[in-house]
Amino acid sequence: MNWLEQLLQRSKRLLHQQAARPGQQPRHRVAVVTDSAASLPADWVNQPDTADWLRVVPMPVMISGQIYGEGVDDVASALAVGLAEGRDIKTSRPSPGLLERTYRELEELGFEAIVSIHLSAELSGTIEAAGLAADGVGIPVEVVDTRSAALGQGFAVIDAVIAAQSGFDRQTVAERAKAAAVCSDVYFYVPSLDQLRRGGRISAASGVLGSLLSIKPLLGIRDGAIIPLEKVRTAARAQARLQQLVVRRIEELDYEPRVSVHYFGNESESRAMAETLQQHLSDDVLVTPVPSVLAAHTGLGVIAVVVGPPTPHLG
Secondary structure (H helix, E strand, C coil), rough: EEHHHHHHHHHHHHHHEEEEEHCCCCHHHHHHHEHHHHHHHHHHHHHHHHCCCCCEEEEEEEEEEEEECCEECCCCHHHHHHHCCCCEECCCCCCCCHHHHHHHHHHCCCCCEEEEEEECCCCCCCHHHHHHHCCCCCCCCEECCCCCCCCHHHHHHHHHHHHHHCCCHHHHHHHHEEEEEEECEEEEEEEHHHHHHCCCCCCHHHHHHHHHCCCCCEEEECCCEEEEEEEEEHHHHHHHHHHHHHHHHHHHCCCCCCCCECCCCCCHHHHHHHHHHHHHCCEEEEEEEEHHHHHHHHHCCCCEEEEEECCCCCC
């Protein structure tokens, strides 16, 4: 059983215990909103106990001029074809209007506050859109820039939902999200820098260097931006070195982190990576796809590993 399944079971027990004690309902009603870059597993998002507290706003992916919404359309299949064929691929932030409608829906459901948790402002304009949307609703909305992506962002969302389910106020829910984000390290390997260069996420010079020298780059996210970690000559060596960096980080920590492996178009390689990392952990490593809004920039064959915070206590 992986750490997410354990949290879901414990969360269910918490909510059922609260329901059995009508006089001890949650002290506060705080909703959580995020965007689809958080890489949250669909099975967890769609659980009724989660869905009551969380909304995930889709981020648009444009493939040769056609717009797809993450979680709304079958964007992953279209994106894989588009990447393989070299089509024009772009992404966009959710519109302020969509975020405001989401906030209003939660306000109408009786929530007293919202914590809106998003992809790094260094990588997307979503934080700005959320700030604009927050001005249009009648309940407080606290916008949290995770300065991360994938489950680096997702861990912040998961911990915020757990805090909200436990009845904590807006400030505490936001603090839990920020603490989880700060504790999350993102490492990833991409076979080519071309997509990141085209999307403006790295400099043109870095992209050319990688293409000319057949470099297989190892990258990370620091202070919200993508940074180079190492340059390796072959894919096999790059994946082996990625594994070494993650194991070293796990061993440096004085707690057992939650760990996830992400992939796009290479699930078998990612599961092999997870099995190896599992030898250094007691909880199972979660394996989940990279969301299309991120895969549009990393390309096919990406492997990302997120070393996150410890599993939170409920209540």
